[in-house]
Amino acid sequence: MYIIDHIYINGQFVTPHGTEMFDLLNPSNGQLAGQVRLGDAEDARRAIAAAKAAFPAFSRTTKAQRGAMLQRLHDAVLARADEAAAALVEEYGGPHNTSVARSRYTANMFLDVKQVMDDHAYVKTINKSTVVLEPVGVVGIITPWNSSAWFIANKVATAIAAGCTVVVKPSELSARQNQILAECFHAADLPPGVLNIVNGRGDVVGAELSTHPDITKISFTGSTPVGKHIARLGVDTMKRVTLELGGKSANVILDDADFARAIPMAVAACYMNNGQACIAGSRLLVPSHRLDEVKRLAKMAAEAVVVGDPHDAAVTLGPIVTHQQYERVQHYIRTGIEEGAELVTGGLGKPAGLAAGYFVKPTVFAGVTPSMTIAKEEIFGPVLSIMRYETEEEAIAIANGTPYGLQAYVSSTDLARANRVAHQLVAGRVHINGIHDDLIAPFGGFKQSGIGREFGPYGLDAYLEPKAILGEHAQYQK
Ligand code: NAP
């Protein structure tokens, strides 16, 4: 049993003012694994004060200085990558292989962002004026549990590249991963106060960040309702916000697609990260005349998924993060059945032999219509909804018929056709024929999937405020 009882403020690990101890259960067996002591609003204010005090000097650092810091952050995070992967397996139930891969690209994020910073013009000439991009100020970073270290790394790296100081409020459910990351940040030896991490509850520490006048910007990843709440809290002090919220992403299989490849990939796109991914392709849109074939292929792919102990290298689907989230997924499966969807495989309850952890049966529904709850709401579990369409136009209309717009997938052997459909899908990212990676291209949502973009130059711009210098002026350097 581990105890995490320090938070990171002003370059030091300190005992929080808050005294609440929060139990951390291992999702693979439901056993108490550790406890974390939660910070409170007073801790948040101390961290904000440290970040504010560090900002003037940090905002004047050069790209070369910040580049060296990003390199040190990369090295420190990479040095602990195996330990971070082990924490991801224990604390979150992340399957072993994907946890190892994710811990490595968490470290790489710092180098990707360094490259973006080096390529980014912080001083430009626009018409007759010089435009200087200045760091926006002290940034509050609020993150969820489903990819904790990676979300934090991306936001922190980008803030550093911009010259911003930060206070991070991670999910308390990821306390062990966060602790390792905080120790890496400490090892990277940045000026005190540049990076601060305060464990605590969202409605306490998160709310303090979202209302405090010394926080200029909030970068948030999490659910749409909490994102809306944070935007409302921030408006009085006119905070800049980057909100990465939920999704109900459509995967459009056109009738000329390679079904033998596209359908197993569609199951993988829905079940990624134990089904707990905002970008999960949770709605599979298929042509009516090929529905039987799709059901057969999807059933086969879902039944080939190996659910169980995430330490086991053969396992591809671990547990859901908490009992509460498990119950939420069960609720959606029950609702799917009650509203008349056809259960193709999976269903209620736990897979055989896995009664202790929060394991969900890999589930596929067919006959799902746009008005059903499971077609509309984010489930955040391994539950795929197959929906049928008659024409390409109808497929696009169903895909876009949601308040979300984070991501979409299209499969077709005709690339011109796939691209034509991609252009009509209202989503921040559209993947053609597969699940692709690009950590420099913009990431974020249309509609209620968020505001703003992360990654690459668009992500960096969100931490910079343009200032135009007009009239007679000297040359600026940065
Ligand atoms: P959540 O409840 O929205 O929480 C996200 C973060 O916000 C947590 O750190 C949470 O603190 C904090 N928070 C809660 N209430 C707050 C408040 N009143 N003021 C300020 N902060 C507050 O999300 P979650 O349950 O952790 O994660 C699952 C959800 O996140 C899913 O709906 C998923 O779609 C979404 N998500 C989106 C993306 C994306 O990039 N678009 C990525 C991953 C996840 P607590 O620790 O106290 O909860």
Ligand code: MG
């Ligand atoms: Mg929450």
